[in-house]
Amino acid sequence: MPSFWSAALAIAAKDMKIEWRTKTAFASAIVFAVLVLAVFYFARDPTAVGALDIAPGALWVTFTFAAMLGLNRAFMLESENRAMDGLMLAPISPSAIFVGKFLGNLAFVGVVEAVSLPLFILFYDLPIVGQLPALVGVIAMATVAFVAVGTLLSSMVVRTRFAELMLPILLLPFLIPPIVGAVQLTSRILSGRPLSDLAGWLKLLASFDIIFVILCFFLFEATLEE
Amino acid sequence: MQPVEPALKAHGVTRKFGHRTVLHDVSLAVSGGDFLMLVGHNGAGKTTLIRVLAGLLKPTAGTVQRSGATGMVAHSSMLYDALTARENLAFHGRLHGLNDAALVQRILEQMGLAPHGDRRVATFSRGMVQRLSIGRALLSDPEVLLLDEPFTGLDDAAAVIVREVLQDLEQRRRAVVVATHQLVEVVDLATSVGFLVGGRLAAIEPVAGRDAHAVMARYRELAANA
Amino acid sequence: MTRRDRALVLARRGQVITGIALAGLVGVFIRALVFTPIERTQGPAQKIFYVHAPAAWAALLAFAITGILSLIYLWLKDRKIDSIAAASAEVGLAFSVAMLTTGPIWGKTVWGTWWSWDARLTSTMFIFLLFIGYRVMRGAIVDPSTRARFSAVIGIMGLVLVPFIHMTVYLFRTLHPDPVLLKPSSPSMPGEMLVTLLSSVAVFTLLYVGFVTQRYAIAILRDVREEAASAIS
Numbered sequence: 005m006p007s008f009w010s011a012a013l014a015i016a017a018k019d020m021k022i023e024w025r026t027k028t029a030f031a032s033a034i035v036f037a038v039l040v041l042a043v044f045y046f047a048r049d050p051t052a053v054g055a056l057d058i059a060p061g062a063l064w065v066t067f068t069f070a071a072m073l074g075l076n077r078a079f080m081l082e083s084e085n086r087a088m089d090g091l092m093l094a095p096i097s098p099s100a101i102f103v104g105k106f107l108g109n110l111a112f113v114g115v116v117e118a119v120s121l122p123l124f125i126l127f128y129d130l131p132i133v134g135q136l137p138a139l140v141g142v143i144a145m146a147t148v149a150f151v152a153v154g155t156l157l158s159s160m161v162v163r164t165r166f167a168e169l170m171l172p173i174l175l176l177p178f179l180i181p182p183i184v185g186a187v188q189l190t191s192r193i194l195s196g197r198p199l200s201d202l203a204g205w206l207k208l209l210a211s212f213d214i215i216f217v218i219l220c221f222f223l224f225e226a227t228l229e230e
Numbered sequence: 231m232q233p234v235e236p237a238l239k240a241h242g243v244t245r246k247f248g249h250r251t252v253l254h255d256v257s258l259a260v261s262g263g264d265f266l267m268l269v270g271h272n273g274a275g276k277t278t279l280i281r282v283l284a285g286l287l288k289p290t291a292g293t294v295q296r297s298g299a300t301g302m303v304a305h306s307s308m309l310y311d312a313l314t315a316r317e318n319l320a321f322h323g324r325l326h327g328l329n330d331a332a333l334v335q336r337i338l339e340q341m342g343l344a345p346h347g348d349r350r351v352a353t354f355s356r357g358m359v360q361r362l363s364i365g366r367a368l369l370s371d372p373e374v375l376l377l378d379e380p381f382t383g384l385d386d387a388a389a390v391i392v393r394e395v396l397q398d399l400e401q402r403r404r405a406v407v408v409a410t411h412q413l414v415e416v417v418d419l420a421t422s423v424g425f426l427v428g429g430r431l432a433a434i435e436p437v438a439g440r441d442a443h444a445v446m447a448r449y450r451e452l453a454a455n456a
Numbered sequence: 457m458t459r460r461d462r463a464l465v466l467a468r469r470g471q472v473i474t475g476i477a478l479a480g481l482v483g484v485f486i487r488a489l490v491f492t493p494i495e496r497t498q499g500p501a502q503k504i505f506y507v508h509a510p511a512a513w514a515a516l517l518a519f520a521i522t523g524i525l526s527l528i529y530l531w532l533k534d535r536k537i538d539s540i541a542a543a544s545a546e547v548g549l550a551f552s553v554a555m556l557t558t559g560p561i562w563g564k565t566v567w568g569t570w571w572s573w574d575a576r577l578t579s580t581m582f583i584f585l586l587f588i589g590y591r592v593m594r595g596a597i598v599d600p601s602t603r604a605r606f607s608a609v610i611g612i613m614g615l616v617l618v619p620f621i622h623m624t625v626y627l628f629r630t631l632h633p634d635p636v637l638l639k640p641s642s643p644s645m646p647g648e649m650l651v652t653l654l655s656s657v658a659v660f661t662l663l664y665v666g667f668v669t670q671r672y673a674i675a676i677l678r679d680v681r682e683e684a685a686s687a688i689s
Contacts, residue, residue: 006327014324022312081310089286090308090366094325095299153613160606164596174589174610177582181620184628204627212620219616223609226530230287230602248600249686 008103011096015104019078020111029077030115033070037120040066041127055128060190063124064183067143068150070120071113075154076171078105078112079162092228102224106155113151117143135193142189145209149182149216150175156220159227178216185209235297236261237373237405238283242292245278252278254429255292260374262403265396265419267410267437269449270426276409279426280304280378283407298373303380307363311352315343315362318351319369326370337365342391357388364395374405381412389415413442425449427456463676470669477662484656492652501565506652508558510660511551512580517664518548519583519614522590526611529604538604539679541611543671545590547664552584575625582621586614 006014023029044062045055082088091101121143125132132139154175161170185205192202236259245253253275260266270276281287283294284302309318319334338344341361351359360380367375381389396419399406408416417423417437423445424434432452437445457465488506495502525541559577560570571577590610597603 006325010327011325014321018310018313018321021317022310025312084311085309086304086306087308087310089302089304089306090322091325092286093284093300093302093308094322095327096325156609156613160593160609163602164593166596170592170596173592177585177589177621178613178617180582181617181624184624188628208620208623208627215616219613223612226605226609229605230281248598249683 005095008097008100011094011100012103012107015091015101016107016111019081019105019108022081023077023108023112029074029112033073033112033116034119036073037066037070037116038123040069041120041124045127056130056194059124059128059130059194060187062128063120063190064146064187066120066124067113067117067147068179068183070116071147071150071154072172072175074112074116075109075151075158075175076162076167078109078155079159080167083162098225098228099221101228102155102159102221105159106152106220109151109155110147113147117147130194131196132194135196138193139190142186142193142209145213146182146186148213149209150179152213152217152220153178156224156227159224181212182209185212237296237298238300238407239295240283240289240292241295243279243282243289243294244291245275245282245287246290252429253282253289256426256429256431257292258424258431258434260405260407262373262405263400263421265400265406265408265416265421266434267408267413267416267420267423267445268426269411269413269423269445270409271411271453274426275429276426277304277378280376280407280409283374284376296374299370300374300376301367301370301372302376302378303360303364303367304378305382307351307359308366309351309359309362312350314348314350315354316347318362319365322366323369328369333369337369340368340395341365342387355385356383357385360384361388361391364392368395372404374407375399377406377408377410379410379412380408381410381415393419413445417442417445423448425452427453430456432456460677460680463673463680466676467670467673470666470671470673472666473662473669474666477659477666480655480659480662484652484659487655488652492648493646495649498566501562504558504562504565506656508555508562509653510656511555511558512576513657514660514664515548515551515555515580515583517661518544518551518668519587519618522548523611523615526608526615529608530612535600535604538607539675540668540672542594542607543668543675545587545607545611546671547667549584549587549591550667551660551664552580552587555580556584573625574629575622578625579618579622583614583618586610586617590614 041062044058044065048058079088082091092098124130154171157174157178158167158171161167161174164170185208188205189202189209239259241257243253243256244251256275256279258266268276268279278287280302281304282289284300285294285296286302310321313321315338316334319337320331323330323334335344335347338347341364343358343361343365346354346358351362354362360383364377364380380392384392393415396406396408396416400419408420410416417440420437422434422436425432425448427449432455433448440448484506488503492503492506494500522541522544525537525544529537529541563572564570590607593610594603594607597606
């Protein structure tokens, strides 16, 4: 009997290996991210709207929509050849499957973000010196939030007929608290305001993370059994 | 007489999907050394019964008790096309807490797949996939192996290997349950035969040296009386 | 009594409750239009409030009940609970639409803006979106027990989400106060207006109960018919 973490990590590692081999989802997500960043940059009146004003919103719309492109693939992987049966037959806890998928998704979205962020800084000519750690921290917290909910929802949505459409419909309401928080925090970080200004938003983001990661962890099993 | 606890025992198993009853009051028990052949038309509930016995479906009524691990081989391979044969086996091993490269190699050899160990499953023929799927199920050396139509679409060479595996399991006092309509392949190996008619187990009796024709005649007799 | 008969009795009771509620609604409307004083700053248009606020209340009630029943379903696994939760969600959807249409009409007439992103209004809009998601999800799944389980998951997640949305908008608003400040229900409401409001809330609650009862009865009848159909085939 494997330990909880060795099962979860084995699943995450397997997912990452497969994604690395095919690279299709990565490619789509990154191309999408670049396009969205560019569109936001050009879709404004440069004399009226500064790059710094739309940058936070552009960044977060990019991250979330690019991420949504990839969230479904984690469970679609398990539906070809009914590989999910293999996971269920193994002596592992269903929650280990959730954690494994969650970590795999986190890695996927993390890579997309790591590629988009430098492009974002470049395109929008952002004064990033010294603010990078705080920015990365905020990005990490918000990403954990939407990946946790996205992982849970995709495990259900993958069994329906219109998985690609259903995921955004169900996920978007859950994105409001973390993304609005992330945008507000990003905006203040980029304008160099002290973090004490942001205590309320940080608390919102942190509590959302804790509560939803735990909730999704416990609800996952209900999405599995037949 | 079997003094020991049966490896797998189903009692009064009923399974409905919505309002449709697919299995009705099915009871059976297998112990080490038993080889149960399940016979029935398509739609009689063979696949559902195998899935319930494996634990992938919960019975609507009735119980299934397992005293040991159960492995399953079905029409879908539960394998990942993008991974090699070796990687697939290693992953499933890890799901069972095994981290033994030598064991993986032995299984590949037993299944006649050693020369293809490092090729991706996507390149495999149907026969090779089926053999690898059986190898996957054998990795953890389960007490009970459930097989749903294991001979479908196999060439002769692959079928020979599958038969050898089944014989070996019987010799090692494992329990085997095979649902199939290719009776000729297993009738000489089976110790007992169960007849599924319209979701009910019309009879379960020793094979008693009957050949495939005799068994089919018995099936038709039971189906006519249902 | 067969299951079908019990469902018909339930439907009849629901119709009676709804009938009483509708009569009460007429009474409340008359009271609101004729016997309740006109609000000083907003004028007669303020009276939309007596529909808008109770509709929001009913939507919120429906949402909370769907959420709580979802929790209970995952614990007890009784399919009836899922049917009631789904009935509540459908009725809640209708009330949300009522709220979302009266809100902008009131806003535009009295304050000159169709929408204001205040915490209460925005939260209720998201409740509406969650109801839609719940319904779309249910429509996409054929197997009843899977549908019930997945609906329960969405129900619980939605219930936990709404306070966060409320908080998000509140934080946003304290940082970016709108020039137009909305106070849809002022605690310093004169007695007569409060009575009208409370009567309206009571009537809407009764309406909710009546609708859900009927909708649940219809769900049972549909199920009975499906059972009969699959028994024949």
